[in-house]
Amino acid sequence: MSLRMERELGQDLVEYALVLPLFLLLILGIFEFSLLYFQYVTVANAAREAARAGIVTPTESCDQGCIDSRVRDAARRLTAGLAQDDLNVVITHPSLDVIRVDVSYATALTTQPLIQAVGGDGSLTLRSSASMHRER
Numbered sequence: 001m002s003l004r005m006e007r008e009l010g011q012d013l014v015e016y017a018l019v020l021p022l023f024l025l026l027i028l029g030i031f032e033f034s035l036l037y038f039q040y041v042t043v044a045n046a047a048r049e050a051a052r053a054g055i056v057t058p059t060e061s062c063d064q065g066c067i068d069s070r071v072r073d074a075a076r077r078l079t080a081g082l083a084q085d086d087l088n089v090v091i092t093h094p095s096l097d098v099i100r101v102d103v104s105y106a107t108a109l110t111t112q113p114l115i116q117a118v119g120g121d122g123s124l125t126l127r128s129s130a131s132m133h134r135e136r
Contacts, residue, residue: 002132032110036124039107042079045102050075050089051130064093075103082107096097097134102127 017098053074057067068091075089082105090102109115112122 028116029112035110036107038124039082039105039112040126040128043103043126045103046075046078047101048104049078050091051099051131051132054091055099055132055134067099070100071099075082075101079103079105098131099134100129100131102129109127 004132006130050071054071057070062070071091072089076084076087081085086106088104088106090100090104092100094100104125106125109122109124113123
């Protein structure tokens, strides 16, 4: 092998060593964003469907505590892929015909050690709310 080919081979190795960490960081970022997007969509759907479950429950056969229980059950059922201990469901009734459901989910990022190394806390809270009116 000639000296020129050996130099080019060494150059390729150095270029690869410089580009590989950036490429891996890009792939990790895509993975992290995809996971966060999935979790946010799950939280948003849970808020909407929980509000719907609360508004379609007949008020004649079910008091406010019963409605709240059904709303919480719907939110927990729709977030089965998430850690239930990190899920918070807040139900408010501004009036008898309106229900508002706020769902929040505290998630630790996959890249938490990297973020903590540069001074962040590596966690994020995803929030969504839904409000529905009972139609008569």
